[in-house]
Amino acid sequence: MFFSRLSFSALLAVPIMLSFIVLGVSSAPLDLTRRQVGDIQCNVNRLQTVSGLSQTISAVNDLASSGSADPSVTNATTTALSGLNSAQSGISTIAKALLTGQTAPADARDQVGQGLSTAQTALSGVNSTDTTVTAALTKAQSALSKTQTAGQGVVSNCN
Numbered sequence: 001m002f003f004s005r006l007s008f009s010a011l012l013a014v015p016i017m018l019s020f021i022v023l024g025v026s027s028a029p030l031d032l033t034r035r036q037v038g039d040i041q042c043n044v045n046r047l048q049t050v051s052g053l054s055q056t057i058s059a060v061n062d063l064a065s066s067g068s069a070d071p072s073v074t075n076a077t078t079t080a081l082s083g084l085n086s087a088q089s090g091i092s093t094i095a096k097a098l099l100t101g102q103t104a105p106a107d108a109r110d111q112v113g114q115g116l117s118t119a120q121t122a123l124s125g126v127n128s129t130d131t132t133v134t135a136a137l138t139k140a141q142s143a144l145s146k147t148q149t150a151g152q153g154v155v156s157n158c159n
Helices: 008-025 031-037 040-066 071-099 106-124 131-157
Strands: none
Touching: 040 071, 040 106, 040 131, 071 106, 106 131
16 A cells, blocks of 8 residues: 555645645735745645655655665665655755744755755665666656656745
8 A cells, every 4th residue: 555655754744735835825925925935836846846755755665675685775775765754854844944934944955955865876876687676766766856856846936
């Protein structure tokens, strides 16, 4: 089952982000608040980042299962998941700040970027001839790439 592989915080992130979008539609018209809450494209990118991160975690878990007999795959997926969990923690920090009307902390944005970068580096180190592993790896890298693109959209559109 898809939801059984996601952490509680991953499942919680989507409703939090949806609440954030609703809050953004009805927030006060202060310039800082409007900038922090963002326009429609900003919020679409935020939602894509949160959902993409959940999909990436799921894909990396699938890769870990596929390559469980290969220590290099196990090491890479452990490192990738550590980076993705760190990114998820950064997103939670940002969401909490925005939901309480505070400025999103720069270090939390850096934490998201670093976590995604850690996952990318770890996944790029996987080298397997097992077609099940390579298919799972391709899926994980594709999900990560989409998440990174959405995150770049947040940086570009949420100023």
